[in-house]
Each structure stands twice: as structure tokens, then as C-alpha cells.
Amino acid sequence: MRILVAAVALTLPLTALAQDREPILSDAVEGHILPGFASLAETTGVLAQTAQTDCTQTSPELRGAYHAAFDDWISVSHLRFGPSEVNDRAFALAFWPDTKGFTPKALSSLIATEDAAVESPEGFAETSVAGRGFFALEQMLYEPNFADQGSATYRCALIQAITTDIVSNARAINADWGGYSTALTQPGDDSPYRSDDEAMQELYKALVTGLEFTGDTRLGRPMGTFDRPRPNRAEARRSERALRHVELSLTALRDLAARLSADHPKIAADLDSAFDKAIIRAQSLDDPVLAGVATPQGRLRVEALQQAINDIRAIASAELGPTLGISAGFNSLDGD
Amino acid sequence: MPSRRHFLAGLAATSLSPIQSWAAVGSPDYLAAALFPDGSYRLAGLDTGGNILFSIPLPARGHAAAAHPHRAQAVAFARRPGTFAVVIDCATGTEVTRLNAPHGRHFYGHGVFSPDGTRLFTTENDYDSGDGVIGVWNTDSYTRIGEFPSSGIGPHDMRLMPDGQTLVIANGGIETHPETGRTKLNLPTMQPQLTYLDLSGTVLEQMELPRALHKNSIRHLAVRHDGLVAFAMQWQGDKVHHPPLLGLHRRGEAPRLLSAPDAAQSTLQGYAGSVAFAGDETTVAITCPRGNALHRFDVANGQLNGDFPLEDVCGLGSGPKGFVFTTGTGIVGELTSTPRISARPDCHWDNHLIPIRKPA
Numbered sequence: 001m002r003i004l005v006a007a008v009a010l011t012l013p014l015t016a017l018a019q020d021r022e023p024i025l026s027d028a029v030e031g032h033i034l035p036g037f038a039s040l041a042e043t044t045g046v047l048a049q050t051a052q053t054d055c056t057q058t059s060p061e062l063r064g065a066y067h068a069a070f071d072d073w074i075s076v077s078h079l080r081f082g083p084s085e086v087n088d089r090a091f092a093l094a095f096w097p098d099t100k101g102f103t104p105k106a107l108s109s110l111i112a113t114e115d116a117a118v119e120s121p122e123g124f125a126e127t128s129v130a131g132r133g134f135f136a137l138e139q140m141l142y143e144p145n146f147a148d149q150g151s152a153t154y155r156c157a158l159i160q161a162i163t164t165d166i167v168s169n170a171r172a173i174n175a176d177w178g179g180y181s182t183a184l185t186q187p188g189d190d191s192p193y194r195s196d197d198e199a200m201q202e203l204y205k206a207l208v209t210g211l212e213f214t215g216d217t218r219l220g221r222p223m224g225t226f227d228r229p230r231p232n233r234a235e236a237r238r239s240e241r242a243l244r245h246v247e248l249s250l251t252a253l254r255d256l257a258a259r260l261s262a263d264h265p266k267i268a269a270d271l272d273s274a275f276d277k278a279i280i281r282a283q284s285l286d287d288p289v290l291a292g293v294a295t296p297q298g299r300l301r302v303e304a305l306q307q308a309i310n311d312i313r314a315i316a317s318a319e320l321g322p323t324l325g326i327s328a329g330f331n332s333l334d335g336d
Numbered sequence: 337m338p339s340r341r342h343f344l345a346g347l348a349a350t351s352l353s354p355i356q357s358w359a360a361v362g363s364p365d366y367l368a369a370a371l372f373p374d375g376s377y378r379l380a381g382l383d384t385g386g387n388i389l390f391s392i393p394l395p396a397r398g399h400a401a402a403a404h405p406h407r408a409q410a411v412a413f414a415r416r417p418g419t420f421a422v423v424i425d426c427a428t429g430t431e432v433t434r435l436n437a438p439h440g441r442h443f444y445g446h447g448v449f450s451p452d453g454t455r456l457f458t459t460e461n462d463y464d465s466g467d468g469v470i471g472v473w474n475t476d477s478y479t480r481i482g483e484f485p486s487s488g489i490g491p492h493d494m495r496l497m498p499d500g501q502t503l504v505i506a507n508g509g510i511e512t513h514p515e516t517g518r519t520k521l522n523l524p525t526m527q528p529q530l531t532y533l534d535l536s537g538t539v540l541e542q543m544e545l546p547r548a549l550h551k552n553s554i555r556h557l558a559v560r561h562d563g564l565v566a567f568a569m570q571w572q573g574d575k576v577h578h579p580p581l582l583g584l585h586r587r588g589e590a591p592r593l594l595s596a597p598d599a600a601q602s603t604l605q606g607y608a609g610s611v612a613f614a615g616d617e618t619t620v621a622i623t624c625p626r627g628n629a630l631h632r633f634d635v636a637n638g639q640l641n642g643d644f645p646l647e648d649v650c651g652l653g654s655g656p657k658g659f660v661f662t663t664g665t666g667i668v669g670e671l672t673s674t675p676r677i678s679a680r681p682d683c684h685w686d687n688h689l690i691p692i693r694k695p696a
Contacts, residue, residue, distance in 0.1 A: 085576075091524035095524060329664045330664030331649075336445065
């Protein structure tokens, strides 16, 4: 029962005039989402294949395949809705940040008990998300503590199980996007999105939460505080990927932002120049593991990068959000 | 302006006695924080008609407050992850003192007084370990006298049960760290709980939701006179799911989860802001600022019996005839059979409306 009260109904926000969002939605799906997940399915396939041939910790081929597949994941890691959230697939691909050290604990426990879960993909998919995905694989390939834990045979089986699980999740997400792309581009009764605006808002949310994660978490965690920087908390520092993740995510988010603002050339230009500044700052850091956070000089430079990302966020919420009917209420934005 | 009259009355009375009762400040029914047009954040005392009886500046954006059971004193908590709370003498409009969270802690924005008013309990984050803590403060000097674990992660709202001997705590389950802002650090493993503790911290009972709902953060609470607890939730999972955002729990029993039909539930964006029982306690409601709606349910049968569109509605409390609500657009309203606007001062009401306990 929906009781409408005239006086109260008047206080509802003015919704943006109905617009045809279909071209933008289709473009975001066809040009941004589908190619990203297709590429991830392919490179994770190569990764699993490579691990079958050579599972030694230091294998250059295996490490190369790991980097290529991880690059593709980071480039879609902001698309946290729909297929990536089914059965916690995204978390199973990338369990980070790991504030309690669950990943090394889960791996040590598998190794110590020679857990037979590695023998079947179904069995391994039942194990903790912390011991699966790219961050578990990184520990196995780069962490000296895992170079000689347990037997070489078991470590090999574990690496193969992790890579098989990665490709299976990547392929499942990619396959589900076949149907989900229709849900996103054709909102209505058969879709989780009732209107074009709701579908646009999902993509906008992916953009702003992606920026927030890169600024606050990818940079914020190693930055810690001025008195207590935490360089060991940098993302994927063992394989020297921390800064690379910032660059890859900014590049992917810039692509999404350009597509979402296609109808508003001025906003598109503002966003593009803000992304440009942030990406240039990231590239000029020349500090793959963000170790600079531990020195006053280096920290200033990382802070400047974080500020550049915050500037993009400010443009997105002040300029792009309102064009998509995003509620900017005092409480709805606060979230607590 | 009643605020000025009562404020002056309060000042006059102060010279006679150092600590005033709530009557000295016009007997407000609620406390609420707001952003005022001059850009200041203030804590206001409101009556059910929406009149602002007093307002006192806060150092930063507020979240919720706790009202002393008889002294005209309020503790206003900063927005998470604030590290201070301000004790305010509502009669004089002055700051009595500040509570500073111990090193390595921040407040979550909620707290509650013991029934006799001698102690204050605060929900806190021990952020390096990620463990929830309940701080205990004496209220003579507002110094810290102890603490105990909240027995969960991310304790947010906390209420006193009708027996006066039991705390019920919404352990929301989400780990955050001030260094990463409000980024949620443990979504895949989060497990919210409703926890009952005695006043010394002994766990009496813990209620967990079914595994499929482990990403439904239990955040805000209301307690009925017979001990029925209503809890409001915030869904952290995929927005294509529209799980219930309101639950009812009685100790020793399984929770009952209440939801609108999916067409209405799907508009809420998985977010409930506040929860309260109506004055007659036969209905319970949640406010949904992201869905711009207030949903009211029949307690006995658990059915939705009112879905009211209200822009940016969040503050909610029991009213004499139903509910009193506040919105980010400045409205103070009453909901009986339908919502009615009582007042609309030029301010933005913040998340919560805190009832002041009336002497029995």
C-alpha cells in the first residue's frame, strides 16, 4: 500500500527529465565492460595453461602470465555489480585488503594439512576466498616464506588449483555478462534496473567507488599516517605492482568516465583533464611499490597523487552525478 | 523564539544550581544534530511539535547523541570516525567537557547512559586490531573508568534493555580504519551480530543472521518496553538483491525479518537509516534516505502497513501518537495515519532523532 500525501509528495526531488540513455548504456557495455571481461577470461586461461606446464615459483613464463592476467583484473575491478558479485566471485579473484593476514594463514593451513581440496576445482572453490585468487597466487610466486613450505609437489598442485579457480571465476563472470548486458541496456520489468536512470546510476557508482578505492585504499593504506607510514601494506608489493594498479585503474576509470559523460562535452573535458593530471602524477612517481611513503619527500608526492584523485571525485559528484539524477541529500550521501 | 526564552531561563537558573533538569530547558522531547544556514553544526532540543527549544554549536558534523536520564546534559558524538564527543550543559548552552577516545580508538557515533545516569557507555573501534570496544565513563567528571569488548566488529548503535541491566549492541560487522577513510575492509568475511551484554561486559546472547545475509550490516536499534528489539540494516552486497532491512528479535528466539513487497523494497537501495517503535508500540518503522521513503510495519503480523515518500528522511523517534521524523531538507514531521509537517526550520537535520527519557 502506497499512501500518497499531496503535501509530502511535493517534497520529493525533481527527477531529471527522462532521457534516452540507451546509446550511452550500450556504448559502456560494448566498449568498456564486455571487452574487459573477455580479455580477463583469455589471459586467465593462458595463466592456468602456463601453470599446468610450469609451476615452479620463479618461472618467468608463469610470472609473466600472472602479470598479464592481473593487469586485466585490475582494469575491470571497479565493475563490482551483477556477474562479479555472484558467489563472491570478485572477492575470490582478489582478496585485498587483507587486514588480518588471512591469505598467508589460509595457504599455510592448506599446505600444512596437504588439503585434498586442490585435487578438484569444485573442492577448491569451497575453500576460503582468502586462499584463492591473484593475491594468494602472488604469495605462492613471490613470498620467500612459501618457497619451501611443505613439499614441492603440493605447492605445485596448489598453484595449479589457484590458477584453475581464477580462470573458472573469470569465465563465469564473462559468460554471465552475455545475459546481464541486456539487463543493463534494456531496463524494465525483466531487469534489476527499472529505468535507464537506474542503470546509469549503477555505472556512475562503479566510477566513484572505483576512484574512492584507488585513492583511499590503494594509496591510503600504505600512506598510513605521517608518523607511522605503512609501506608494507602496499597492494601486491611482493610482485611490485602497487603503483601499476593505481595507473591501470585510473586508465580504466577514465575510459568509463568519458563514456558516461558523452552527452555533456564540458563535463567530459573537465573529467578528462583531471584524469590526465592524476595519471601523469602516477607515472612520474617511478616507485612501483610506493616505498616513498616512508620518507617525507616521497610522501608528499603520493599525497599529491591522492589529491589529484580526490579532484576527479569532486568533479564526478559535482558535475556528472547531477546529470544522472543522483540524490545528493544530506543524509542519503552520508551513509552511516 | 522559544529557544531564546528557554535559553535565558536556563542561564538564570544556572546561577542557583550547577546542574539543571530537562524541565529547565523547556522539557525537550528529542535531541537532533543539524547543519544550520550559517554553516554551523549544532545540537538542538526539539519538542514533538518541531519547535527548537535550544541549539548549541558543535565543533564538527554530528551523528547521534545520548541524553542524560535526568540532568539536562547531552553527549553529542562526532560523525564516524570522530575521536571526540562533547558533553553539553543544555541549560547554559556550554560545553561541560570533551570525551577523547583513547589512543588507537575512535567513536562510532552512538552511546547510552546507565539508568541512574552515573555511567556512560560508548561504541568504539580499536582500529589496529579491528575489534569493537565499549568504553565506560563516569558522569561526574566524564573520565574513563573502564572498557570491555563489544564481542564483534564495528559496534554502531547501542541501547539499554528495559531491565536496565543489559546492553544490546548492533555489531555491524564492517571493519574500517581511519587511514582508509570509510573504505570497508572486510566485506567478504563480515558477520554482523546483535549482541546482548550485561553492564560489566559479559556476553549474554549473540544473534547472527543466516549466512546468505552476512553482508546485511546491523546498524541501528530500537527497544520496546517488553524487550522486543528492532534492528535496521544496511545491505553491503550486490544491489540486484533487495533483502529485508528491518528485523525484530526477542532474546532466546530466532529473528523475524520484515520487508516490503519487492517492487517497493527494490527502491530503498539497500539502506535503512533509523528505526523506531510507534508511541503505542503496535507498529515499527524504518527511514530510508536513499529511497526517500519511510516504511511502517505492523509488529504483530510483520506486514508493511504504510509506505510514505519523504525526501531524505532519516531521523525517527516514537511520538505521542505515532512517530516523529526529521529530514535532511529541514522537515520535522509527525506520522500518525499519514505524515504531517509540523515545522520546517531552515536547517538540514542529521541522521538521528534521540528521544529524551521522561521521568516515570
